[in-house]
Amino acid sequence: MKEHKGAYAFNSENPTVITIGTFDGVHAGHQKIIEKLVATAKMSNMESAILTFFPHPRMVLQKDTNIKLINTIEERRQILEASGIDHLIIHPFTQQFSRLSALEFVRDILVHKLKAKKIIIGYDHRFGRNRTADINTLKEFGEQFDFEVEEISPQEIAEVAVSSTKIRKALEEGKVEKANSYLQHPFTLTGKVVKGKGLGKGFGYPTANLEIAESYKLIPKNGVYVVRSIINEIPYFGMMNIGTNPTVGGKDRTIETYFFMLDMDLYGIDLQIELLTRIRDEVNFESVDALKIAMKQDEAFSIQYVKDNYAE
């Protein structure tokens, strides 16, 4: 897969099949579209391309800085890379870009820059300034500029019954298994291991504190989760707490993981941690001893969960 920093950086000579969207999560519905894209490109000897936008249009247009995304842009790139597309075009979504008319967008970007010969798009997709153009407009442009439009029907979309909004809601409610089944891959948190308060080792549970640079990344509901991460090419399971550590008088929200069967200095390394299931809410225990008992139970639960679901 080739990555292009914006449509203007795209220089392929060959005709392309394109699909357009933000693809937050790259969930089951997105994957269906992408499969269609890749198959169509193969069949018609064209190159497959996804045109996606960053920042998310809502971050730019509604100054909705509170919108949280399932994927950071780097996570989105990684998942899309695995899907077998030829080109990923990450176009900067700016105020100026949003003011392009539908004609300018189609003619200047899709046709001239990206060499689109076929566009695969959901029946309800809208685009151009104020989102005034729809699939019928796109089909008319297709006749004018000689490209085909392949529509993904309401039935096909309903069949998957998945949306990024539903997944965000599930994660905000802590329902990671539901989110993971919609995504068809585990929800992931990516960041760097930083120093915490240094209490964990004294507890017998050293925890790697994950710092996530992207403030727009959605963090699931506070609580304790069973997780998995690949560290130096070896998969480790662990238990993660998302919360403020009220028992030890914490204030800030932290994301910390104790990994089973691992004893290693992790400070400064980058980790991708998959969330597998949620164990319980975070509790303000009356003592550290009570917290330790709860963590023992979390450990027993996690190990059983891993045996039941991931045994070889």
Ligand SMILES: Cc1cc2nc3c(=O)[nH]c(=O)nc-3n(C[C@H](O)[C@H](O)[C@H](O)COP(=O)(O)O)c2cc1C
């Ligand atoms: C599996 C797990 C469950 C936890 N559950 C709670 C909890 O319910 N309440 C709480 O106050 N802290 C909880 N913690 C956080 C501990 O208070 C924290 O790990 C400890 O304070 C060490 O923090 P440090 O890494 O900053 O030194 C949990 C931590 C882990 C790893």
Ligand SMILES: Nc1ncnc2c1ncn2[C@@H]1O[C@H](COP(=O)(O)OP(=O)(O)O)[C@@H](O)[C@H]1O
């Ligand atoms: N099994 C393990 N799981 C998580 N971290 C571990 C483990 N073994 C060693 N460590 C190391 O211990 C550090 C956490 O120790 P801890 O006392 O909780 O301090 P801090 O509060 O700085 O996170 C981790 O960042 C990592 O470098």
